[in-house]
Amino acid sequence: MSAVVILFRRELALAWGGGGGPLLACGFFVCLTTIVPLAAGGDLATLRPVAAGVAWLALALASLLSLERLFERDLEDGALDLLALGPLSLEAVVAIKAAAQWLATGLPLALAAPIAALALGQSIDLAPLTMLAALIGGLGFAFTGALGAALALGAKRGGLLIAIVVLPLFIPPVVFGAGALTRAAEGLSPWPAMALLTAYVLFAAVIAPPAGAAAIRGAQG
Amino acid sequence: MIHSLSLASLTLARGERTLFRDLSLTLNAGEAVALTGANGAGKTSLLRAVAGFIRPETGEVAFHDADANAIDPTEARARQVHMLGHLEGLKGARTAREELAFQAGWLGQVHGGVDEAVQTLGLRPLLDLEVRKLSAGQRRRLALARLIAAPRALWLLDEPLSPLDARWREAVGALMTRHLDGGGLILAAVHDPLPIPARSVDVGAAR
Numbered sequence: 472m473s474a475v476v477i478l479f480r481r482e483l484a485l486a487w488g489g490g491g492g493p494l495l496a497c498g499f500f501v502c503l504t505t506i507v508p509l510a511a512g513g514d515l516a517t518l519r520p521v522a523a524g525v526a527w528l529a530l531a532l533a534s535l536l537s538l539e540r541l542f543e544r545d546l547e548d549g550a551l552d553l554l555a556l557g558p559l560s561l562e563a564v565v566a567i568k569a570a571a572q573w574l575a576t577g578l579p580l581a582l583a584a585p586i587a588a589l590a591l592g593q594s595i596d597l598a599p600l601t602m603l604a605a606l607i608g609g610l611g612f613a614f615t616g617a618l619g620a621a622l623a624l625g626a627k628r629g630g631l632l633i634a635i636v637v638l639p640l641f642i643p644p645v646v647f648g649a650g651a652l653t654r655a656a657e658g659l660s661p662w663p664a665m666a667l668l669t670a671y672v673l674f675a676a677v678i679a680p681p682a683g684a685a686a687i688r689g690a691q692g
Numbered sequence: 693m694i695h696s697l698s699l700a701s702l703t704l705a706r707g708e709r710t711l712f713r714d715l716s717l718t719l720n721a722g723e724a725v726a727l728t729g730a731n732g733a734g735k736t737s738l739l740r741a742v743a744g745f746i747r748p749e750t751g752e753v754a755f756h757d758a759d760a761n762a763i764d765p766t767e768a769r770a771r772q773v774h775m776l777g778h779l780e781g782l783k784g785a786r787t788a789r790e791e792l793a794f795q796a797g798w799l800g801q802v803h804g805g806v807d808e809a810v811q812t813l814g815l816r817p818l819l820d821l822e823v824r825k826l827s828a829g830q831r832r833r834l835a836l837a838r839l840i841a842a843p844r845a846l847w848l849l850d851e852p853l854s855p856l857d858a859r860w861r862e863a864v865g866a867l868m869t870r871h872l873d874g875g876g877l878i879l880a881a882v883h884d885p886l887p888i889p890a891r892s893v894d895v896g897a898a899r
Contacts (some may be wrong), residue, residue: 474797474798477794477797477798478798479796481798484786484790485783485786488785488786490794526760532853544783545781547779548779548780548781548783548784549777549778549779549780549781550781550782550783551776551781552743552745552775552777552779552781553781553795553799555743555744555745555769555799556743556769556770556773556775557798557799558770558771558772558798558799558800559770560766560770573728576833670824687864688745691745692745692746692747
């Protein structure tokens with residue numbers, strides 16, 4: 472079995488094992504989107520225009536939840552040294568961890584996103600597009616989040632620091648993702664915004680592995 | 693395969709504090725070196741510098757093969773170096789079997805390596821237990837298993853025997869002897885003497 476598969480399977484097992492992180496993220500996501508109608512009133516005329524925006528904000532916040540364990544635990548228990556002495560470069564380790572984070576957390580969230588948007592009054596015709604946008608955006612969240620988690624390594628209150636570092640970087644995907652859905656709801660083509668969203672994700676996927684690996688080396692030394 | 697490790701006038705610092713200066717050391721296949729020195733002398737830091745985790749202030753860590761050709765340090769560390777520190781890199785919530793399978797697979801296990809490691813380190817009754825339920829000595833044996841399951845030439849060991857009882861110290865000593873007989877190299881930071889013939893290097897003396 473190749474090292475990529477071995478590490479990927481371990482990351483998935485760690486994400487799902489002991490506490491069910493992905494379910495927690497989905498629960499958090501559903502709670503957030505449920506609170507909005509309670510806070511702003513259940514009137515669909517109020518909710519519908521902001522449905523896409525609120526769903527994406529909730530998505531971004533829910534994606535933050537499990538980032539803390541991505542590298543911090545491995546640093547605490549020494550597993551990061553083990554990963555650094557493996558056959559793959561640290562850059563590859565960061566990329567694999569981000570990809571596993573996406574599969575473990577981003578995918579369940581993308582499945583939950585259309586339901587949440589529906590509850591906020593979004594038209595059911597937009598459900599496939601919502602899921603697709605959440606899938607692509609989730610990949611961006613995972614890579615950007617991995618970078619933030621690596622940068623916050625070794626800091627006290629790392630989880631909070633990750634949120635502060637990462638949330639500003641989540642703004643572009645939120646803008647593009649929510650923009651695509653808003654345009655689609657207005658009967659315009661969502662694809663220009665989707666193209667920008669994809670471009671952001673590719674950018675994050677290129678930047679995060681080398682930058683994250685450099686941050687990890689700094690934390691190890 | 694790594695045939696010799698050489699440290700040339702190595703100076704290490706942690707923050708502002710210089711740990712030691714101009715430490716030179718050559719370790720050849722079949723040899724073990726025991727690093728001694730007071731707490732904080734820099735034994736662990738030296739091991740971490742050899743593993744590539746700490747960049748030395750000055751000096752160089754070099755790996756050579758049997759024909760005295762230099763091996764690219766990145767390549768050497770990725771394929772031929774084992775590091776076992778105070779922290780064993782084990783996840784408390786996973787079973788010993790899962791952790792051993794991951795560590796051995798990740799570091800390049802040979803066919804049948806895991807079975808052999810389980811056999812020699814007496815891990816069979818522990819395999820289905822969660823790692824957090826193991827005692828310190830049992831955890832250490834589980835961590836040592838990767839050295840057997842995924843053979844690599846250079847072992848960097850930080851106090852490898854400290855949590856082990858007399859019986860397992862002896863058994864691990866036998867494993868070390870076998871590793872050296874097979875052309876391996878051992879660099880270990882110790883307070884108690886190793887149970888094998890080893891050259892002693894005082895890290896604190898190089899201050």
